Amino acid sequence: MKIKFPLWFYQLASPKWFYDITGKLLPWFSSAALLLLTIGSVWGLMFAPPDYQQGNSFRIIYIHVPSAILAQSCYMLMAVAGAIGLIWKIKMAHIVAKSCAPIGASIAVMALATGAIWGKPTWGAWWVWDARLTAMLILFFLYLGVLALSSAFENEASGDKAAAVLALVGLVNIPIIKYSVEWWNTLHQPATFKVTQKPAMPAEMWIPLLIMVIGFYCFFAAVLMARARIETLEREKRSEWVKTVVENA
Amino acid sequence: MGQFASFADFLAMGKHGLYVWLSYGIGLGIILYNVIAVILKKQQFFNEAKRRLRREQKL
Numbered sequence: 001m002k003i004k005f006p007l008w009f010y011q012l013a014s015p016k017w018f019y020d021i022t023g024k025l026l027p028w029f030s031s032a033a034l035l036l037l038t039i040g041s042v043w044g045l046m047f048a049p050p051d052y053q054q055g056n057s058f059r060i061i062y063i064h065v066p067s068a069i070l071a072q073s074c075y076m077l078m079a080v081a082g083a084i085g086l087i088w089k090i091k092m093a094h095i096v097a098k099s100c101a102p103i104g105a106s107i108a109v110m111a112l113a114t115g116a117i118w119g120k121p122t123w124g125a126w127w128v129w130d131a132r133l134t135a136m137l138i139l140f141f142l143y144l145g146v147l148a149l150s151s152a153f154e155n156e157a158s159g160d161k162a163a164a165v166l167a168l169v170g171l172v173n174i175p176i177i178k179y180s181v182e183w184w185n186t187l188h189q190p191a192t193f194k195v196t197q198k199p200a201m202p203a204e205m206w207i208p209l210l211i212m213v214i215g216f217y218c219f220f221a222a223v224l225m226a227r228a229r230i231e232t233l234e235r236e237k238r239s240e241w242v243k244t245v246v247e248n249a
Numbered sequence: 250m251g252q253f254a255s256f257a258d259f260l261a262m263g264k265h266g267l268y269v270w271l272s273y274g275i276g277l278g279i280i281l282y283n284v285i286a287v288i289l290k291k292q293q294f295f296n297e298a299k300r301r302l303r304r305e306q307k308l
Contacts, residue, residue: 046251057265063276110279114272121268226287230294246298
């Protein structure tokens with residue numbers, strides 16, 4: 001059976017086409033990220049009502065939840081891109097996967113750190129060895145492993161393959177993070193957003209959260225494109241089009 | 250000022266000022282780190298690539 005994808009999907013695999021199209025998209029995503037993150041932060045910090053139990057410490061949610069969601073989405077993208085690279089030998093897929101790792105690691109740190117800071121006034125402890133927290137820590141270590149593997153080989157292609165295999169094996173951790181709050185007794189509260197249900201908080205609390213989540217995704221898209229563009233230039237530096245790009249820079 | 254009576258109140262965040270501002274500081278710090286890291290990487294690539302190009306043109 002042959003699946004037909006739209007033309008742009010195939011074009012994405014061309015380094016030059018990827019470089020050109022992301023060059024056009026990058027300013028839009030950067031501006032959207034700046035705008036949404038500013039609006040979301042001001043709204044969340046100043047205008048959202050305080051939580052009736054947690055008071056103002058609940059405002060950490062506007063950093064913690066978006067970063068935790070993004071850290072997992074980024075991991076899934078990295079694993080899927082790695083799989084595409086492994087199966088169809090598309091070099092752009094490996095470039096995207098490699099560019100995901102450092103961003104995802106830093107975002108996982110953000111989720112863990114803000115979670116610890118939020119835990120102190122809410123649970124009375126910076127850290128507990130709870131299922132959700134431990135699985136999230138493993139996610140961070142998986143990112144470090146992918147980062148280490150992708151640069152551990154003399155041969156770039158070997159590093160790409162090894163990193164992609166680790167990313168795919170580590171994918172099992174994603175449903176564990178998601179369902180950890182349901183499978184085990186935990187201090188961590190269940191999901192704030194569910195696709196199928198109305199949020200269990202008033203609109204003036206969850207609208208800024210939604211804005212922050214979209215803002216974080218735009219920020220991620222922008223940084224990922226920027227990183228992947230440079231990685232593309234580095235890997236294609238002997239080609240004529242990169243020489244033209246360098247001459248015109 | 251939104252939910253707060255004064256700017257001092259806003260900074261204090263009830264008694265959770267330290268936690269809230271530390272979290273937002275870490276968030277901003279990591280976002281800026283990502284942006285700066287990618288800009289430095291870009292400059293490094295173009296500096297090296299230009300040097301290589303000049304060397305090739307001399308030969």
